[in-house]
Amino acid sequence: MTTLTSPWIVMKFGGTSVAQPKTWGLIAELARKRIEDKRKVLIVHSALSGVSNLLEALPEQALKGHGEASVKAIKLRHLDFARDAKLEGQALLAEHFSRLDQLAAGIALIGEASARVRAELMALGELMASALGLACLKAHGLKPYGLDSRSVMKAAFEGEDARAYLDNAVEDGPDSYLQTRLDDYQLVLAQGFIASNAHDETVLLGRGGSDTSASYYAAKLEAQSVEIWTDVPGLFSADPRLTSGARLLSALSYEEAQEIATMGGKVLHPRSIGPARRAGIPMVVRDTFRPELPGTTITEKPGDDAPALKAVSVKTGVRLVVMEGSSMWRQAGFLAEIFACFKHCGVSVDLVSTSETNVTVSLDPDPGLDEARLQRLKTALEAYCRVQIVENTAAVSLVGYGVRRILHKLAPALEVFQDKPIRLVSQAANDLNFTVVVDEDEGRALAVRLHDGLIGDADGPVFGPSWAEITAPVKAKPQRPDPWWRAKREQLLQNAPREGGLYVYDRETVHARARAIAGLKSVDRAWFAMKANPHPELLKTVETTGVGFECVSLGEVNRVREVLPDLPMDRILFTPNFAARSEYEAALALGTHLTLDSLHPLHHWPELFNDKNVIVRLNPDRPRGHHQHVKTAGPKAKFGIPLDQLDDLKAAVASSGVNVIGFHCHAGSGVTEPDHWKELGAILAKAAEHFPDIRILNVGGGLGIPESADAPILDLELVDQNLADLRKAVPDYQIWMEPGRYLVAEAGVLLTPVTQIKMSFSTRFIGTGTGMNSLIRPALYGARHEIYNLSKLDEAPSGLASIVGPICESADLLGADRLLPETEEGDILIITETGAYGRVMSSHYNLREPAGELVI
Ligand code: LLP
Numbered sequence: 001m002t003t004l005t006s007p008w009i010v011m012k013f014g015g016t017s018v019a020q021p022k023t024w025g026l027i028a029e030l031a032r033k034r035i036e037d038k039r040k041v042l043i044v045h046s047a048l049s050g051v052s053n054l055l056e057a058l059p060e061q062a063l064k065g066h067g068e069a070s071v072k073a074i075k076l077r078h079l080d081f082a083r084d085a086k087l088e089g090q091a092l093l094a095e096h097f098s099r100l101d102q103l104a105a106g107i108a109l110i111g112e113a114s115a116r117v118r119a120e121l122m123a124l125g126e127l128m129a130s131a132l133g134l135a136c137l138k139a140h141g142l143k144p145y146g147l148d149s150r151s152v153m154k155a156a157f158e159g160e161d162a163r164a165y166l167d168n169a170v171e172d173g174p175d176s177y178l179q180t181r182l183d184d185y186q187l188v189l190a191q192g193f194i195a196s197n198a199h200d201e202t203v204l205l206g207r208g209g210s211d212t213s214a215s216y217y218a219a220k221l222e223a224q225s226v227e228i229w230t231d232v233p234g235l236f237s238a239d240p241r242l243t244s245g246a247r248l249l250s251a252l253s254y255e256e257a258q259e260i261a262t263m264g265g266k267v268l269h270p271r272s273i274g275p276a277r278r279a280g281i282p283m284v285v286r287d288t289f290r291p292e293l294p295g296t297t298i299t300e301k302p303g304d305d306a307p308a309l310k311a312v313s314v315k316t317g318v319r320l321v322v323m324e325g326s327s328m329w330r331q332a333g334f335l336a337e338i339f340a341c342f343k344h345c346g347v348s349v350d351l352v353s354t355s356e357t358n359v360t361v362s363l364d365p366d367p368g369l370d371e372a373r374l375q376r377l378k379t380a381l382e383a384y385c386r387v388q389i390v391e392n393t394a395a396v397s398l399v400g401y402g403v404r405r406i407l408h409k410l411a412p413a414l415e416v417f418q419d420k421p422i423r424l425v426s427q428a429a430n431d432l433n434f435t436v437v438v439d440e441d442e443g444r445a446l447a448v449r450l451h452d453g454l455i456g457d458a459d460g461p462v463f464g465p466s467w468a469e470i471t472a473p474v475k476a477k478p479q480r481p482d483p484w485w486r487a488k489r490e491q492l493l494q495n496a497p498r499e500g501g502l503y504v505y506d507r508e509t510v511h512a513r514a515r516a517i518a519g520l521k522s523v524d525r526a527w528f529a530m531k532a533n534p535h536p537e538l539l540k541t542v543e544t545t546g547v548g549f550e551c552v553s554l555g556e557v558n559r560v561r562e563v564l565p566d567l568p569m570d571r572i573l574f575t576p577n578f579a580a581r582s583e584y585e586a587a588l589a590l591g592t593h594l595t596l597d598s599l600h601p602l603h604h605w606p607e608l609f610n611d612k613n614v615i616v617r618l619n620p621d622r623p624r625g626h627h628q629h630v631k632t633a634g635p636k637a638k639f640g641i642p643l644d645q646l647d648d649l650k651a652a653v654a655s656s657g658v659n660v661i662g663f664h665c666h667a668g669s670g671v672t673e674p675d676h677w678k679e680l681g682a683i684l685a686k687a688a689e690h691f692p693d694i695r696i697l698n699v700g701g702g703l704g705i706p707e708s709a710d711a712p713i714l715d716l717e718l719v720d721q722n723l724a725d726l727r728k729a730v731p732d733y734q735i736w737m738e739p740g741r742y743l744v745a746e747a748g749v750l751l752t753p754v755t756q757i758k759m760s761f762s763t764r765f766i767g768t769g770t771g772m773n774s775l776i777r778p779a780l781y782g783a784r785h786e787i788y789n790l791s792k793l794d795e796a797p798s799g800l801a802s803i804v805g806p807i808c809e810s811a812d813l814l815g816a817d818r819l820l821p822e823t824e825e826g827d828i829l830i831i832t833e834t835g836a837y838g839r840v841m842s843s844h845y846n847l848r849e850p851a852g853e854l855v856i
Pocket of ligand 1: 550668670701741742836
């Protein structure tokens with residue numbers, strides 16, 4: 001078992017991950033993060049992609065007299081890398097290049113390449129990549145120690161045959177000598193795939209050898225984990241080339257991973273799991289090119305204990321040996337006899353199925369199994385039974401714990417085999433694998449049908465995004481247009497105040513935002529939460545777009561009525577909180593829409609509501625928002641009725657005779673996740689199941705705007721698409737929405753002149769004509785508003801400054817440590833995105849007039 005205190009993490013990077021200098025930048029970053037986290041990192045790497053194939057083909061090329069050209073191609077590949085990485089390629093690689101020349105010349109001269117020579121040749125791919133990788137890591141400011149893996153990895157067996165040189169193994173288990181040897185290093189770079197034998201000759205660990213090396217290293221160092229970084233994001237529920245519905249599997253047991261790797265998943269070499277598994281070291285498979293994805297974690301326990309199918313794989317090029325005969329019936333020793341034939345002919349068997357007169361076994365694709373050997377096997381077996389060898393079949397396997405329990409679900413997918421043979425069925429004794437062997441051209445289609453039918457939409461903690469979702473082209477981010485106030489700078493400077501402050505609102509921007517909200521396809525009615533900015537001119541602008549007004553007080557209702565005397569009451573939605581009885585009476589008398597946000601009115605003034613239509617605000621436990629103070633749902637919020645009081649609501653509805661025609665929730669303000677409103681809607685719809693009169697789901701406001709120049713923008717189109725999903729799920733409801741900030745925040749700026757400048761300790765303070773009396777958001781929520789010197793808009797910044805107002809509070813800080821150009825008394829500062837919750841939340845504190853307002 002690995003000790004939890006081990007500082008080591010082993011990270012393995014495959015050929016495509018190390019092939020470009022720029023990916024070494026990523027590798028360096030990943031390593032640096034771990035080192036900063038007090039970990040020690042051992043990186044195991046492969047040869048640059050394509051190089052192993054070139055080296056493997058080199059002997060044949062050399063024998064044909066093309067050795068020089070091949071050697072040149074291999075050298076060029078590395079020199080190109082070095083040039084792109086701005087490294088001295090010739091100098092770094094001189095020793096390996098000369099060995100490459102010697103080996104190629106030797107092969108041409110002797111006329112053959114022994115396994116020993118081929119092993120040494122192949123190892124050069126890893127050694128050259130190591131020299132380049134080491135230099136790249138150094139160029140990124142790290143201090144790696146270059147470890148020659150042949151000094152650590154000792155061959156498990158000796159011999160003169162090809163296997164001993166080309167497909168060896170290493171004893172696993174802890175290696176205290178290595179641990180001491182690496183004690184002083186934070187970062188080590190070592191080659192995968194290579195080892196040495198007792199004569200200090202180079203030997204290889206076979207294909208997939210670098211994964212296995214990483215696992216050996218992890219076991220030797222008793223590492224915390226071994227991370228396999230590759231060019232796919234982890235193990236999938238099917239080969240993504242087969243079906244793009246293949247799902248990323250977030251967690252598997254060693255046993256499951258072994259099964260998937262063995263059954264044809266190409267991501268992880270099956271051999272690599274053993275050493276980590278025996279040492280109990282978690283393996284994590286991750287994508288170098290999509291490091292944000294969590295990958296697949298492989299540990300002792302499956303990610304999900306429930307019996308479930310995790311993967312479907314298909315292995316093609318499988319051969320079947322079908323053995324038939326009556327003599328096998330009740331013949332003791334029959335199986336022993338025929339399996340002895342397999343043993344003698346050196347043919348390894350994968351699946352077996354037996355009946356009274358038939359034994360069928362499958363043979364994995366094996367390039368080493370030639371016709372002659374197969375014929376020998378056939379002849380040997382024919383002494384006992386009739387033998388038929390069936391080529392070109394495919395093994396389709398279902399992998400997952402308790403696979404037996406889902407067999408009944410296979411029927412529809414297997415229907416096509418009514419007229420075509422299923423050649424073999426095998427169910428593993430560990431109940432982790434169920435395999436059918438069918439003709440090769442049926443295999444892939446069957447795998448896709450089984451996968452998409454049984455796993456495609458699977459829920460559960462193990463199933464991550466599908467391949468299609470992961471690789472979907474990233475939608476271009478909404479571009480932030482140049483802010484309106486840049487184009488109107490001259491006009492703003494002309495109107496700028498000499499003292500105090502002035503809010504300026506851009507009517508066009510408000511109009512455009514209101515139109516965008518009115519245009520949401522999946523929203524039936526939109527309301528402007530006018531608490532954000534009740535300026536009369538802006539209310540008039542919003543009105544022209546058809547958007548209604550959400551009011552939180554009679555004051556707001558009266559403001560709308562004054563400004564828009566002809567507005568029908570149907571366009572006012574009154575949503576008070578803890579208001580007095582008289583406010584409800586007034587609203588009911590006017591005939592506005594009304595939202596109740598507690599049971600008190602129904603319990604205590606039922607007569608007001610008899611036969612009246614109301615909407616009821618709910619409080620699901622789902623607080624959201626840019627600051628604690630603006631979260632309006634959850635156990636700490638004073639708004640709405642908690643979902644566990646729905647029965648009380650039902651009773652109050654019955655006794656008061658009120659008609660509840662809608663549910664409402666506003667969970668908070670400044671939300672930037674585009675699926676938020678859809679999720680709220682789904683919660684409301686669920687609650688509405690018990691209230692037959694409900695036809696409206698009001699999902700509230702809260703649409704966030706970017707707080708700083710480089711913060712992400714909420715994509716309104718995505719909000720709409722999400723709501724379209726909601727509508728599809730619950731088509732019988734109208735969807736309402738009531739944003740405030742989104743319509744006005746970016747339409748407003750606050751202008752204020754610089755009054756004084758002061759250096760105090762190490763802080764440069766820039767004083768302004770107005771402060772928290774005009775804009776309280778920074779003091780109240782720590783909100784960030786960008787601040788520019790409008791008088792010197794595009795001048796280069798000269799340093800950091802804190803911008804403060806004239807109010808007698810240390811919290812009177814509009815912005816800390818902002819980059820500004822050389823700023824003087826009288827310059828005009830512009831504080832942006834202040835059109836929402838700005839002037840309306842201002843005060844006369846210190847008897848200083850808050851900023852005035854101007855609409856342009
Ligand atoms: N609907 C209801 C019931 C609300 O309470 C609010 C805001 C809204 C809609 C509009 O939310 P918006 O779309 O503007 O985020 N003073 C804070 C914001 C408080 C919001 C209060 N309720 C701020 O400056 O961030």
